[in-house]
Amino acid sequence: MVKFVHLSPVVVVVLSIQYADTRNVALGKPAYQTDTYFDNVEYLSAERAVDGNTSADNSCSHTSSFDAVWSVDLGDIYQVSSVTIYNRNDQRARLQNVEVYLGVEKDGPYSLVGFHEGAVGASYTFTLPSYSQARYVNITRNPPYQQLTLCEVEVEGRKKGSTFAAYPMSKYQDNTPVVTHNNVRSPIGCAYACYSSPECRSTNYNAADLTCELLGTPLEEAEDASSEYTALKRIG
Incomplete structure (x- = not known):
């Protein structure tokens, strides 16, 4: 059996604030889209989809390109229970084959968590x-169809606490990962990915190549540590 080494753990608090009830955590948050119709006019900007106005007439985001993405930064990591999208009154067929992606870091990885096949009616809720878990919510269509218009996006969520311990390691834990994420820029991002997976019990994080392996087995411990790798163990 391969042995693994660690130093005294440094506790990393991933999420510590708790809310009893869910709320629309997208309301008023920074929003972005691939481009904006009519040369970036304000009344068709991405922020129109998070202004609290579900009217299908005068408060909608609108892109110029067909292969477009709309995104909102929730500002923190939330436990997300649903995403509701509101369509415009006319040309509703444009909003079809909608995909919803969640991510905890701006540069990814992102997970596909919802798909609506065909045209959306007045509104649709992805449960x-x-x-x-998410900080970033992306909405797109597959395949693309005309411009992307969203009259409101509501993200129901709440903050939920969890704690991980980080251990510098001399080598990886020698177990087959449940999944491997690429381009993860910090151990905290790796911990978020673990927290979002019900199967994850520990991780391997390599800062050199920005990979995060989620493991379904507890962290193995030994002695003689270095800091070439970081292992994370869920402790609360």
Whole structure:
């Protein structure tokens, strides 16, 4: 059996604030889209989809390109229970084959958590798995169809606490990962990915190549540590 080494753990608090009830955590948050119709006019900007106005007439985001993405930064990591999108009154067929992606870091990784096949009516709610975690919510269509218009996007969520311990390691834990994420820029991002997976019990994080392996087994411990790698163990 391969042995693994660690130093005294440094506790990393991933999420510590708790809310009893869910709320629309997208309201008023910074929003972005691939481009904006009519040369970036304000009344068609991405922020129109998070202004609290579900009217299908005068408060909608609108892109110029067909292969477009709309995104909102929730400002913190939330446990997300649902995403509701509101369509415009006319040309509703444009909003079809909608995909919803969640991510905890701006540069990814992102997970596809919802898909609506065909045209959306006045509105549609994507009910998400109970373990879904996100700071960033992206909405797109597959395949693209005309411009992307969203009259409102509501993200129901709450903050939920969890604690991980980080251990510098001399080598990886020698176990087959449940999944491997690429381009994860910090151990905290790796911990978020673990927290979002019901199967994850520990991780391997390599800062050199920005990979995060989620493991379904507890962290193995030994002696003689270095800091070439970081392992994370869920402790609360």
